[in-house]
Amino acid sequence: MSDKPGLFTPIKLGSLDLPNRIIMSPLTRLRATPDCIPTPLMVEYYAQRATAGLIITEGTHPSPMGRGYTTAPGLHNQEQVAGWRKVTDAVHAAGGRIFVQLMHAGRVTHSSLLPNHARPIAPSAIPILSEEIRVWDGKVPFETPRPLALDEIPQVVEEYRRSAELSIEAGFDGVELHAATGYLPNQFQVSGSNHRTDAYGGSLENRTRFTLEVVNALCSVRGAKQVGVKIAPGFTVNDTFDDNPAETYLHVAKALNLLGLAYLHVGYDRDYTRGTAPNFNPIDLLRPVYHGTLLAVGGFDRQRGDAAIASRRADAVVFGRSFISNPDLVERLRLNAPLAEGDIKTFYGGSESGYTDYPTLSPFYRAEHDLTAS
Ligand SMILES: Cc1cc2nc3c(=O)[nH]c(=O)nc-3n(C[C@H](O)[C@H](O)[C@H](O)COP(=O)(O)O)c2cc1C
Numbered sequence: 612m613s614d615k616p617g618l619f620t621p622i623k624l625g626s627l628d629l630p631n632r633i634i635m636s637p638l639t640r641l642r643a644t645p646d647c648i649p650t651p652l653m654v655e656y657y658a659q660r661a662t663a664g665l666i667i668t669e670g671t672h673p674s675p676m677g678r679g680y681t682t683a684p685g686l687h688n689q690e691q692v693a694g695w696r697k698v699t700d701a702v703h704a705a706g707g708r709i710f711v712q713l714m715h716a717g718r719v720t721h722s723s724l725l726p727n728h729a730r731p732i733a734p735s736a737i738p739i740l741s742e743e744i745r746v747w748d749g750k751v752p753f754e755t756p757r758p759l760a761l762d763e764i765p766q767v768v769e770e771y772r773r774s775a776e777l778s779i780e781a782g783f784d785g786v787e788l789h790a791a792t793g794y795l796p797n798q799f800q801v802s803g804s805n806h807r808t809d810a811y812g813g814s815l816e817n818r819t820r821f822t823l824e825v826v827n828a829l830c831s832v833r834g835a836k837q838v839g840v841k842i843a844p845g846f847t848v849n850d851t852f853d854d855n856p857a858e859t860y861l862h863v864a865k866a867l868n869l870l871g872l873a874y875l876h877v878g879y880d881r882d883y884t885r886g887t888a889p890n891f892n893p894i895d896l897l898r899p900v901y902h903g904t905l906l907a908v909g910g911f912d913r914q915r916g917d918a919a920i921a922s923r924r925a926d927a928v929v930f931g932r933s934f935i936s937n938p939d940l941v942e943r944l945r946l947n948a949p950l951a952e953g954d955i956k957t958f959y960g961g962s963e964s965g966y967t968d969y970p971t972l973s974p975f976y977r978a979e980h981d982l983t984a985s
Pocket of ligand 1: 636637638639640668669670712714789791841878908909910911929930931932933958959
C-alpha cells in the first residue's frame, strides 16, 4: 500500500470528517416541482449517492430572482425547506453528508421564469449572445438584463444570507457558493459582463467585492468551516469572458484564501467545457496561492483522481457525470469496476428514468472482486 494519500484516504473538510475524498458534484437535474420544491424522487436520488465523501446539491436559487431553470429547486421559502429536510434526513440516515449549492442565475435566466416577468438582473446591461436559454416551451434568446442599482446590491447579498439561514433549518451540513461558469458572482468578477464604474466594477478589488460580500454573509450564518466556493477559471460558457483570466482568478483565490473556508472547488478542463482558454490550467495556477483545502473537478477517474491527490495538486476530487449514472460510484472506484455511461437525454428533467434507476453493481460482482480490491 502506498503511503501517499488518495481517493480513499479520509480527510477533514471544514468541520466534517469525510471517509473518502470522492465528492459528488453539483448537478442540475430539473426534477423539482414547478414551484421549485424538492420532490420524493430527489430524496431517493440523493440518498442513493450517500457513500460520497460529500454530496454537493444541484444549483439551488436563494431567491425567486435567482432562478435560472424551470424545475430547479430553490431555498427561499418554508415549502422548499421542508422538501430539502427530507433529502438531508435521508442522506444522513444513509451515513452521508450534504452541502447545498447556492446558485443565483443573474443574467442566465429569462423573464418567463421570474416573478411578474421581471427582467433578469446582472452587474451590467450585457446579454448572453452565443447561446439560448431553455424555458417552458423550448429555447429562446437571452434578454438584455437590468443592471443592479448600487443600493439594490445589499438586498441580493441579504437573500443569500437568508438562504444560508434556511440551509440550517433544512438540515444541510454547509453551503457552497456557485461563483463559477457565468452565474451572478462570476458575472461581477469578469470584465466581459461587468462594465460598472462604481464600487463593484473596474479594478480587481471592485469586481471581487460582490463575491466576497456574499461569502462573508454565508460565513456570518454558518461559520467559514461550513462554507465552500466553486470557481471555474477560464471557462467561457454563458459568455464568461475576461481580459485577463489568470490575473482575475488569482485575485479571487488569494482573497478567498484569507477566509479559512471549508474548501475552494475549482473547475478544471478535461472534456466537459464548451470552450476554455487554451493551455489554461486553473489548478496549477491556483494551488500555489490557495493554501486551504482545494477540490478539483473535471473529467476525473480513479487513476487521475489518486494522482491529483498524491501529488497534492488537489486535496479531494469532485465527480460529476459519473455520479449521474453510478449511484455506487464510490464502491465502483474502490473495486476498479467498470462505470456505467449516462444518457444525456435524461440529464435535465423527466422522471425516474435516467435519474434513480441506474443500477448498482450486482452482488455477484461484489463478492467476486471485493477481496482483490486495493
Ligand atoms: C447535467 C449537468 C448538470 C450540471 N449542473 C451543475 C450545477 O448545478 N452547478 C455546478 O456548479 N455545476 C454543474 N455542472 C458541472 C458539474 O458539476 C461538473 O463540474 C462537470 O460535469 C465536470 O465534472 P465531470 O467531468 O466529472 O462531469 C453540471 C454538469 C452536468 C453534466
